Amino acid sequence: MNLTLLAEKLNLKIRCGGDRLDREVSGGYAGDLLSDVMANSKEGDVWITCQSHQNIVAVSVLKEHAGIILVLGKEPDKNTLEKASREGIPLLVTELSGFEAAGRIYNLLHP
Amino acid sequence: MTLREIADLLDARVLAGEKHLDTEVKTAFSADLMSDVLAFAKPGSIMITGLTNPQIVRIASIVDNSAILIVRGKIPPDETITLAEELDIPVLSTKYILFETSGRLYANGIIGCVRKIEGPGSVIPL
Amino acid sequence: MSQKCEFSFPVEGENFDDAGKVSVEIKRLLKGLGITGDILRRTAIATYESEVNIISYAWQGTIDVRVTDDNILINIQDSGPGIIDIEQAMQQGYSTANDRIREMGFGAGMGLFNIKNCSDGFEILSEINKGTLLKILINR
Numbered sequence: 001m002n003l004t005l006l007a008e009k010l011n012l013k014i015r016c017g018g019d020r021l022d023r024e025v026s027g028g029y030a031g032d033l034l035s036d037v038m039a040n041s042k043e044g045d046v047w048i049t050c051q052s053h054q055n056i057v058a059v060s061v062l063k064e065h066a067g068i069i070l071v072l073g074k075e076p077d078k079n080t081l082e083k084a085s086r087e088g089i090p091l092l093v094t095e096l097s098g099f100e101a102a103g104r105i106y107n108l109l110h111p
Numbered sequence: 112m113t114l115r116e117i118a119d120l121l122d123a124r125v126l127a128g129e130k131h132l133d134t135e136v137k138t139a140f141s142a143d144l145m146s147d148v149l150a151f152a153k154p155g156s157i158m159i160t161g162l163t164n165p166q167i168v169r170i171a172s173i174v175d176n177s178a179i180l181i182v183r184g185k186i187p188p189d190e191t192i193t194l195a196e197e198l199d200i201p202v203l204s205t206k207y208i209l210f211e212t213s214g215r216l217y218a219n220g221i222i223g224c225v226r227k228i229e230g231p232g233s234v235i236p237l
Numbered sequence: 238m239s240q241k242c243e244f245s246f247p248v249e250g251e252n253f254d255d256a257g258k259v260s261v262e263i264k265r266l267l268k269g270l271g272i273t274g275d276i277l278r279r280t281a282i283a284t285y286e287s288e289v290n291i292i293s294y295a296w297q298g299t300i301d302v303r304v305t306d307d308n309i310l311i312n313i314q315d316s317g318p319g320i321i322d323i324e325q326a327m328q329q330g331y332s333t334a335n336d337r338i339r340e341m342g343f344g345a346g347m348g349l350f351n352i353k354n355c356s357d358g359f360e361i362l363s364e365i366n367k368g369t370l371l372k373i374l375i376n377r
Contacts, residue, residue: 053330099224104217106217149282154278169258169261172264174281237360
């Protein structure tokens with residue numbers, strides 16, 4: 001499963017990194033505490049969060065996530081968007097809640 | 112699903128509110144940010160979070176959550192449990208991460224308690 | 238019969254351990270007055286966010302609740318640094334919270350937005366280095 005397919009299935013909107021959506025999504029991590037995501041998420045995870053400030057990009061780069069999905073209709077602020085574009089981290093948004101997004105993605109990855 | 116079925120599905124420990132395990136839950140809201148719970152969680156939904164401080168119990172009481180499900184194997188401090196018993200809010204703790212927890216519950220028919228986000232309506236200045 | 242009831246609670250800045258205590262008590266009292274459902278919930282959420290705001294940003298404050306047959310009026314007065322740009326503070330996602338506040342699950346920049354969303358009437362008056370008065374009206 002790659003991000004293009006996930007975006008299509010969940011009707012996610014792409015905010016940046018549209019050229020890197022062919023990355024393989026090996027798993028998912030949902031959480032809003034940066035220290036927790038730093039500690040527990042894995043390489044290749046798609047990170048589902050409602051945190052939109054720029055610090056999320058550094059976490060995602062360090063953990064080598066496949067991409068970030070912002071939930072609950074949150075939009076990345078200007079700095080977040082700039083950083084994510086520069087670092088090549090795909091940033092997608094949805095009006096779904098974190099539970100709903102994680103629930104659906106999990107079930108797409110584990111049919 | 113009942114809280115008992117949720118506990119079974121997720122190998123969760125019941126830390127408070129044993130007597131409410133037959134309560135039926137249809138919806139869930141997950142967040143580590145309590146402001147989001149206050150903004151979006153609906154009455155009767157189960158709150159899923161990685162936080163463990165007593166605040167989560169007071170917030171569950173404020174928004175009428177049916178229960179709190181703590182993820183990532185965190186065990187809350189005694190004050191949280193005491194407060195949960197006092198305010199009559201069941202508390203469960205599972206070792207699964209939030210992603211896995213959400214996926215399993217979703218596969219068993221639990222849906223998100225909010226589907227679309229709406230901004231504030233018209234509010235009169237006082 | 239006409240019913241009018243008032244209560245007032247002090248809130249201490251920085252006291253995160255007790256965050257929400259006052260709001261849970263207010264909710265219990267309002268329930269005792271026969272207020273239920275959505276109105277009770279919105280009042281409780283608005284007072285909770287206000288209480289956390291005092292604890293996070295002010296030195297101390299009070300939450301006054303006045304209940305009449307027609308509405309619930311909540312005045313939250315704090316002594317604190319005040320709000321420099323109220324319009325900016327009202328924006329969803331805008332926050333001046335430090336990391337400590339954020340790791341506790343607060344400071345996501347939703348507070349005032351949430352309060353407004355729960356209110357039928359809403360006003361903020363703030364004076365720099367003196368404090369902030371928040372007035373919230375909820376119709377019954």
